[in-house]
Amino acid sequence: MRPAKYVVQLSDTTFQESTRTEEGGTELKWSRNFNRIHIPIKDIQVVNGFTVHAIDFSGREELVANPNARVTPNIANNLMIKGLIDEAVFTDNLYFTAELDAEKKLFAVEQNKGKLQVLIRASTASDGKSRANEGTYWGTAYRLKREEIDTDDLVLDLTLPEHQLVSLCNDLLEDRNNLKLNVDVLLLSYTSELEDYNDSGLYRDIIINDSIAWTDCYIASISLASDVAASLPVQKKEEQEEAIPLDIPKPLEKKITHIEDNTYAKALSGIAKALWVLAVISLLHFFK
DSSP states (O other): OOOOOOEEETTTTEEEOOOOSOOOOOOOOEEEEEEEEEEEEEEEEEEEEEEEEEEEEOHHHHHOOOOGGGGEEEEEEEEEEEEEETTTHHHHHHHHEEEEEEETTTEEEEESSOOOEEEEEOOOOSSSSSSSSSSOOEEEEEEEEEEEEEEEEEEEEEEEEOOOOHHHHHHHHHHHGEEEEEEEEEEEEEEEEHHHOOOSSSOOOOEEOOTTSSSEEEEEEEEEEOOOHHOOOOOOHHHHTTOOOOOOOOOOOOOHHHHHHHHHHHHHHHHHHHHHHHHHHHHHHTTT
């Protein structure tokens, strides 16, 4: 069920549909929670970038007098996986709020018109002093809308431990064409009371509050599956018909045994004849 075109913010945790719609609103409430969404990724790129120096553009007097002092070392390796949500198999619908009247807390509900981007980067675990719990790897979801460059994209900027990212990148670089990347993301977002009641987990309408600085999201899990069918060579029909049969050795034929038997027989016959000759010669000597 698509959300109404307009919603009113009742609190940080709840929106309510407004009757200011062409169809007439049902005034459903939309509540905030971490919703788990399954994201299939296509057009995958492994990007390995490096930084060498950073520059300070502040107007401090000592930097104005000595421009070289602005430049400081910034040696780092920035490994990243980039891709797009595969909308052909993605089952959820994502929407953003767009503020119309700050005093009335009235928002329009819109879908971005551009790409659905996914960025996966390495990061260090949270120290627990910020908004995220200690040891977690948190990311952000936001709408990148710039009319001057004709851009209106949804961006999921996700993080994970460095060793996991390196492992993923190595596998993708080895066999990128036959691997499918899927990410399950915990997204702090809003679903209607009707969606929460059905709780199917599929074909949901989900609203992201774009009026705040960022929307929290976390990677729940990542799977990298091999497309076995795509990796197997396909043999054409004509090649199958002209295939060379396997060269399987035949069992020894009986005639070979017979040849061996005849050889032994001839040898025995010769020995017998020699014995008879010796016997006759001996008798002749005896009667002399």
